Each structure stands twice: as structure tokens, then as C-alpha cells.
Amino acid sequence: MTLHVRLGVPSARTVLVTGGAGFIGSALVRRLVALGRRVVTLDKLTYAAAPAALAAVAGKANYRFVQGDIADRRLVAELLASEGVDTIxxxxAESHVDRSIDGPGAFVETNIVGTYELLQAARGHWEALDGAARSGFRFHHVSTDEVFGDLDLDAGKFTESSAYRPSSPYSASKAASDHLVRAWHHTYGLPVVVTNCTNNYGPFQAPEKLIPLTILKALRGETLPVYGTGANIRDWLHVDDHAAALQAVFERGRVGETYAIGAREEHSNVAMVARICDLLDERLPGRRPRRDLIRFVEDRPGHDRRYAIDPAKIECELGWAPAVGFAEGLASTVDWYIEHGDRWAAQDWSLERIGRV
Structure with a gap:
């Protein structure tokens, strides 16, 4: 494989990570701080935030946390100026499909209106810069493969040129935010990069998501209700690999480009749940196999059958590839929740909000 890595592009000096107390955001923050980058986290600290995921960086000289809303343009503008931010x-984002079905308004407010306000603050900040600071500024918008909609089981994979066909209020709101970011680039010249990533897994993930929810419910001996037949397929990427990909894109990616991020690890939901049950049985044997806890229930509305990403572009241009093997990553994730799960769930989340996987 030929690598087309851009040389001579300065590394980000001060990075503002919005949603930095979330699952993916906190993984990126931990990575950047450990590498010596100066990082500012802006997070509203809603139900989806997990401050415990940032404990490892608290008090570091190159790290600052600010509680606030991306829709507060004045706050963001003041933060960008006072911290000398050169990368956002x-x-x-609001990111859970089931929640978007129950309450789409919050997704419109955060993912669309919030992104608009953030773009306007970023544009004002960037336009006030000059020279190397202006040319080196980046706005990196992190999105999802769900904006591309339902992928046929016998079709290929999503790429950067796939058509947008969002199926849920969540994916529609993310698609809208993607379009806003690209419009601010084409209309105003704001130097942006966009990434669309597949499903993530790893430590510190909200227990309403499939993998941690399955682990924690199975540990408690609770029923594991699986939507439909469980045949829906997702491509799974470890969150630390996603964080590495994000850094590669905002530091070396081409302005105005989109990069699709995936691991080529497709697994059906029911296969994932069964695999987790088996890993738990190996570690903590019970009186009966935990697969017996699986129950198939009525499917949710508009449930996409398959997502899968072709990451060839980011592999070729930026030299990125997943470093965490799926078997290794899933096993270590199960081990993390065995060790931390009860405290994690009790302090930050409720398993009662979403009971199906």
C-alpha cells in the first residue's frame, strides 16, 4: 500500500474538544493530553457525560475543562480567543437512536442548532486570525456512518462518496450538521475536515449502548432483550483506534475532505450479545449459560439492517489502521466492565432508560 502522508503541517497546539466528557471525546482527550498536546474540553455535562472518564487528565498542566453549551456562541467565542485555539x-452530540425516537427535539437543538452556533463562533475566530495561525486552523466535525442509512446485506460498504439516506431522527440531525459544516467551508472558506465512523466500543461507554448494556445486564442475571431477530449488522471499532484516527485527520488530513473510519469487523447484534455471554461465562461461570438470558423482542421503528465502512482512503492517505484486534478489544472491554461496572453504572447512569439491545 502506498502512503500519501502530508508532511510539514504543524501539529495542533491547542485543541478544543467539544463533548470531551463523552465516550469518544474522553478517549481523544486522554490520548492528546498524554501526547503533550494542550487540550481544552467543553462539555455541557448532560446525562451522556462521564466526568470519571477524564479523571486521568484532571490537574494536568496541559489540560483544562470548561462546562458549557456549544450553542452558547459568546462563551465559545471567548474560549477560542482566550485559549488561542487552533483546532476544534x-x-x-446527542447520539442514541432510541432516545431520538422518543424525543427528537433535543437532537435538533444540539446536533443542528448547536453545530450552527459553534460554526459561527469558529468562523469569527478564524477570520480574526492571520498568517500561519489562519492557515493552520482546523474545524474537525465528527459524524457517523448512520447518515448513509440502511446498507443491503449483500452490498459493498460505505465510502466517502456514499449518498446520504438517514433513517432516524438521530442520523437525520447528524446528516444536517454534516451539511452545515461543508457549507461553511464552501461558502465562507472555513477550513474543515469531516469524519464518519462506524460503531465504537471500549471502556467508559454509556451503559445504554449495546455492549456495556449487555455486559452489565448479563452480570446481574437479567434478561437480554434483543431487537427483532438480532440480525442487524454493525462494523465495530475500538474507541482508542478511533481517537488515533481523529488525530491523524485533524493534523494531516486535507482541508475540505471527508474520511470514513472503520475496522472491517462486521458482526450481527445477536452474535455480539452471544459472544459477550460466552466471555462472561469463561470468566465468571454461573449455574447456566448466559446465552439463556437472550430474548427476542419487537424491533424498533426504522431499524437499519447493516452499516459497514471502507476505510481505504484514511489508510492510504494518512497511514492509519486499527491497532486493537477485535477479539482482544472485546475481551479487554468485558474485563473492564467486570472490574468497574457496578460503580460505573451506579454513579453515572441508569440501566432502566433503555432495556433492549
């Missing part, structure tokens, strides 16, 4: 990585 925009991860703040």
Missing part, C-alpha cells in the same frame, strides 16, 4: 474537534 466537534464531538458534542
Amino acid at each position: 474537534v466537534h464531538l458534542a
Whole structure:
């Protein structure tokens, strides 16, 4: 494989990570701080935030946390100026499909209106810069493969040129935010990069998501209700690999380009749940196999059958590839929740909000 890595592009000096107390955001923050980058986290600290995921960086000289809303343009503008931010990585978002079905308004407000306000603050900040500071500024918008909609089981994979066909209020709101970011680039010249990533897994993930929810419910001996037949397929990427990909894109990616991020690890939901049950049985044997806890229930509305990403572009241009093997990553994730799960769930989340996987 030929690598087309851009040389001579200065590394980000001060990175503002919106949604930095979330699952993916906190993984990126931990990585950047450990590498010596100066990082500012802006997070509203809603139900989806997990401050415990940032404990490892609290008090570091190159790290600052600010509680606030991306829709507060004045706050963001003041933060960008006072901190001398030259890179924004925009991860703040409402992101759970089931919640978007129950309450789409919050997704419109955060993912669309919030992104608009953030773009306007970023544009004002960038336009006030000059020279190397202006040319080196980046706005990195982090999105999802769900904006591309339902992928046929016998079709290929999503790429950067796939058509947008969002199926849920969540994916529609993310698609809208993607379009806003690209419009601010084409109309105003704001130097942006966009990434669309597949499903993530790893430590510190909200227990309403499939993998941690399955682990914690199975540990408690609770029923594991699986939507439909469980045949829906997702491509799974470890969150630390996603964080590495994000850094590669905002530091070396081409302005105005989109990069699709995936691991080529497709697994059906029911296969994932069964695999987790088996890993738990190996570690903590019970009186009966935990697979017996699986129950198939009525499917949710508009449930996409398959997502899968072709990451060839980011592999070729930026030299990125997943470093965490799926078997290794899933096993270590199960081990993390065995060790931390009860405290994690009790302090930050409720398993009662979403009971199906």
C-alpha cells in the first residue's frame, strides 16, 4: 500500500474538544493530553457525560475543562480567543437512536442548532486570525456512518462518496450538521475536515449502548432483550483506534475532505450479545449459560439492517489502521466492565432508560 502522508503541517497546539466528557471525546482527550498536546474540553455535562472518564487528565498542566453549551456562541467565542485555539474537534452530540425516537427535539437543538452556533463562533475566530495561525486552523466535525442509512446485506460498504439516506431522527440531525459544516467551508472558506465512523466500543461507554448494556445486564442475571431477530449488522471499532484516527485527520488530513473510519469487523447484534455471554461465562461461570438470558423482542421503528465502512482512503492517505484486534478489544472491554461496572453504572447512569439491545 502506498502512503500519501502530508508532511510539514504543524501539529495542533491547542485543541478544543467539544463533548470531551463523552465516550469518544474522553478517549481523544486522554490520548492528546498524554501526547503533550494542550487540550481544552467543553462539555455541557448532560446525562451522556462521564466526568470519571477524564479523571486521568484532571490537574494536568496541559489540560483544562470548561462546562458549557456549544450553542452558547459568546462563551465559545471567548474560549477560542482566550485559549488561542487552533483546532476544534466537534464531538458534542446527542447520539442514541432510541432516545431520538422518543424525543427528537433535543437532537435538533444540539446536533443542528448547536453545530450552527459553534460554526459561527469558529468562523469569527478564524477570520480574526492571520498568517500561519489562519492557515493552520482546523474545524474537525465528527459524524457517523448512520447518515448513509440502511446498507443491503449483500452490498459493498460505505465510502466517502456514499449518498446520504438517514433513517432516524438521530442520523437525520447528524446528516444536517454534516451539511452545515461543508457549507461553511464552501461558502465562507472555513477550513474543515469531516469524519464518519462506524460503531465504537471500549471502556467508559454509556451503559445504554449495546455492549456495556449487555455486559452489565448479563452480570446481574437479567434478561437480554434483543431487537427483532438480532440480525442487524454493525462494523465495530475500538474507541482508542478511533481517537488515533481523529488525530491523524485533524493534523494531516486535507482541508475540505471527508474520511470514513472503520475496522472491517462486521458482526450481527445477536452474535455480539452471544459472544459477550460466552466471555462472561469463561470468566465468571454461573449455574447456566448466559446465552439463556437472550430474548427476542419487537424491533424498533426504522431499524437499519447493516452499516459497514471502507476505510481505504484514511489508510492510504494518512497511514492509519486499527491497532486493537477485535477479539482482544472485546475481551479487554468485558474485563473492564467486570472490574468497574457496578460503580460505573451506579454513579453515572441508569440501566432502566433503555432495556433492549
